[in-house]
Amino acid sequence: MLNVLRPAIFLDRDGVINRNRPDHVKCWAEFEFMPGALQALRQLARLSWPLVVVSNQAIIGRGLANRQTVDEIHANMVFAIQEARGRVDAVLYCPHRPDEHCDCRKPQPGLLLQAAEHLHLDLARSYLIGDAETDVQAAQAAGCQAILVLDAFWALVLL
Ligand SMILES: [Mg+2]
Numbered sequence: 001m002l003n004v005l006r007p008a009i010f011l012d013r014d015g016v017i018n019r020n021r022p023d024h025v026k027c028w029a030e031f032e033f034m035p036g037a038l039q040a041l042r043q044l045a046r047l048s049w050p051l052v053v054v055s056n057q058a059i060i061g062r063g064l065a066n067r068q069t070v071d072e073i074h075a076n077m078v079f080a081i082q083e084a085r086g087r088v089d090a091v092l093y094c095p096h097r098p099d100e101h102c103d104c105r106k107p108q109p110g111l112l113l114q115a116a117e118h119l120h121l122d123l124a125r126s127y128l129i130g131d132a133e134t135d136v137q138a139a140q141a142a143g144c145q146a147i148l149v150l151d152a153f154w155a156l157v158l159l
């Protein structure tokens, strides 16, 4: 059998798809798309590559939101992206607190490795778009290319 691995585009969530909040996004009402993000996601959806969200959500480990609420936020996010003719093929998140020392909280590469296994991805040809040094570190640890977004990043994607 031919073992075909596909490249993917990994997307951080907070600060890339939606605005960061100092008090965290704890419910859908607090979720606000970054300017240009929906249009950029529509552009990215033209590629045949899987689009995979990888996000640290320690709010679960800290007891600020439960998994059901975070899953609801993601279901609403994916629906809104689809309404804008974009797509997200998978959403993976780490629910742990930093002091739990798990292997999935970025800068660890666990989420990327999980996605690679389940979706048969070629990490060496994949990209991670993030807004933090920890995103770059996770990408490097997984052997992906990292793209650190600047404020005008989504505007550039649209050019
Ligand atoms: Mg971020």
Ligand SMILES: [Zn+2]
Pocket (backbone or CB within 6 Å): 094, 095, 096, 102, 103, 104, 105
């Ligand atoms: Zn974790």
